[in-house]
Amino acid sequence: MSVIIDVKFNDFARGYADSSRYAPDLDDMAELAFEFGWRGFGMVDDGTGEPLTVWDVHSYYNCDCSENRIRVNCESALAAFKVAGVETYSHKGWIVWDASSRAGHEIARKIGAALADYPVLDDERLSELEWDNAVRMIEDLYRLPEGVTGDDVIREMPEVPHCSNCSSCDVEDAMASLEYSQCMDCDTWLKTGEYPSDRVCYDCADREREGDCECIPNYVDGLRNMSLYPTASDLREIQRGCETCYPVRWPHGRAKLGV
Numbered sequence: 001m002s003v004i005i006d007v008k009f010n011d012f013a014r015g016y017a018d019s020s021r022y023a024p025d026l027d028d029m030a031e032l033a034f035e036f037g038w039r040g041f042g043m044v045d046d047g048t049g050e051p052l053t054v055w056d057v058h059s060y061y062n063c064d065c066s067e068n069r070i071r072v073n074c075e076s077a078l079a080a081f082k083v084a085g086v087e088t089y090s091h092k093g094w095i096v097w098d099a100s101s102r103a104g105h106e107i108a109r110k111i112g113a114a115l116a117d118y119p120v121l122d123d124e125r126l127s128e129l130e131w132d133n134a135v136r137m138i139e140d141l142y143r144l145p146e147g148v149t150g151d152d153v154i155r156e157m158p159e160v161p162h163c164s165n166c167s168s169c170d171v172e173d174a175m176a177s178l179e180y181s182q183c184m185d186c187d188t189w190l191k192t193g194e195y196p197s198d199r200v201c202y203d204c205a206d207r208e209r210e211g212d213c214e215c216i217p218n219y220v221d222g223l224r225n226m227s228l229y230p231t232a233s234d235l236r237e238i239q240r241g242c243e244t245c246y247p248v249r250w251p252h253g254r255a256k257l258g259v
């Protein structure tokens with residue numbers, strides 16, 4: 001077809017057209033250019049010889065860490081073309097641009113060279129996305145106590161956790177440095193201060209109560225006044241030492257009480 005002679009391509013698009021039988025050939029590219037109202041058709045090297053892709057919030061299939069990188073590179077590339085007044089389109093998930101623009105050629109070349117060197121176009125933006133992402137992940141996975149945000153937790157971590165697929169983050173450690181630990185029974189966060197281990201919440205402690213016996217409620221009330229939480233083994237000890245609870249809880253240990 002003769003349309004090709006009227007259409008400018010950048011080197012990368014030309015090379016890509018020849019690279020594989022799955023790639024569009026120059027005729028296809030020229031037709032697309034006409035469709036978009038362009039006199040040129042360009043693509044961007046993602047640094048590995050493949051075309052730079054569009055990030056689309058709706059086609060989220062990679063894990064978060066690669067998704068963030070795709071997003072940053074896409075945003076940076078589109079912003080650079082836009083500033084220079086170069087029209088862009090998304091075609092088959094690739095960033096394509098009007099290669100009749102001289103400025104566009106320079107931008108595409110620079111991006112390709114930068115990415116061949118280092119896979120991220122904007123580190124600062126990437127950190128920002130990773131942070132937001134981690135906040136969302138932590139707030140989704142853990143029902144944080146009131147007054148504690150995902151940001152608070154991440155600030156206590158040695159590094160920003162990347163994504164739930166590729167890293168496991170130590171939310172428990174970070175929460176411990178904020179003086180919280182989870183109830184042994186129901187996972188509610190408790191402000192346990194310096195005594196984080198094996199604590200249970202007041203509700204779970206209350207469920208250990210044997211009938212009408214006041215031994216557990218009395219003990220828990222005493223702690224509650226000091227904003228402390230009981231441990232599971234403390235509760236067991238209280239009941240072991242209680243004349244009412246002991247025979248019910250440990251019926252075969254009766255002899256021990258001398259009954």
Ligand SMILES: [Zn+2]
Pocket residue numbers: 063064065066162163164165166167
């Ligand atoms: Zn990942």
Ligand SMILES: [Zn+2]
Pocket residue numbers: 161167168169170171
């Ligand atoms: Zn985690």
Ligand SMILES: [Zn+2]
Pocket residue numbers: 183184185186187188200201202203204205
């Ligand atoms: Zn509990």
Ligand SMILES: [Zn+2]
Pocket residue numbers: 210213214215216239242243244245246
């Ligand atoms: Zn009792």
